[in-house]
Amino acid sequence: MVTKAEGILLKRNNFRETSLLVSFFTKEFGKINGLIKGVRKDPKKIASNLSICSLNDIHFYRSRNSEIDLISQCDLKKDYSFIAKDIRKLALASYVLEFTDTVMQLHDKNIKIFELLVNCLNSIETDDPEKILYLFQIKTLTLSGFKPHLETCISCGKELKQEANFSIYLGGLVCQDCKTKDRNSASVLKGTINSIIFLESSPWKKALNLNLSKPIRQELRGILYNFLNFHLEKNLKSYRFLFQPI
Numbered sequence: 001m002v003t004k005a006e007g008i009l010l011k012r013n014n015f016r017e018t019s020l021l022v023s024f025f026t027k028e029f030g031k032i033n034g035l036i037k038g039v040r041k042d043p044k045k046i047a048s049n050l051s052i053c054s055l056n057d058i059h060f061y062r063s064r065n066s067e068i069d070l071i072s073q074c075d076l077k078k079d080y081s082f083i084a085k086d087i088r089k090l091a092l093a094s095y096v097l098e099f100t101d102t103v104m105q106l107h108d109k110n111i112k113i114f115e116l117l118v119n120c121l122n123s124i125e126t127d128d129p130e131k132i133l134y135l136f137q138i139k140t141l142t143l144s145g146f147k148p149h150l151e152t153c154i155s156c157g158k159e160l161k162q163e164a165n166f167s168i169y170l171g172g173l174v175c176q177d178c179k180t181k182d183r184n185s186a187s188v189l190k191g192t193i194n195s196i197i198f199l200e201s202s203p204w205k206k207a208l209n210l211n212l213s214k215p216i217r218q219e220l221r222g223i224l225y226n227f228l229n230f231h232l233e234k235n236l237k238s239y240r241f242l243f244q245p246i
């Protein structure tokens, strides 16, 4: 029986002489892997150009014995291939797609992650790629249950005044008395903490309106990168392209 889904293409690889192996993150089934037979010999076989950043309507047959489904039809719903013209935007999109592909298990349905991906791709054309990156990372941490504890000291529960340290190991802020519990904890600006809280709790569009100063961006970059690496234990290839000078 044919199954329909709406999916963002995460990756594509040539398979044998004429076919393609693809991964989509779908709204209905989470991540799926699929085979499109013969499409390299006959590209008109499917209506989508399968550009690396694209939203597609797909028809496929669920496989009972394999993790690879057979895709019979693929119609382009939205093409984001303009992203490839700007190296910063392409680096961001590559990171977001690789991140999703690496972290999400097969067939683990998650509509919020799907919406997050669509929001990212929709915003890349007009908004600041660096801000989209931080917003994506913060929202992903929250959705994965690794939201950093920022409201009070994570160790003693005391209310925090101006000075606080961020502990990746403990998973949040520590007060001046508790900072010795993690020797690697580092002091963090109040503005950075407030920015994370605002980005985490605001809807996508509203969050994108927040102005981030250079010192706050620098802190966000370090904290989010280290925090994600610590919890997800994944080093992504595409991350190193994100901040390369053009």
Ligand SMILES: [Zn+2]
Binding pocket: 153, 154, 155, 156, 157, 158, 174, 175, 176, 177, 178
């Ligand atoms: Zn404390």
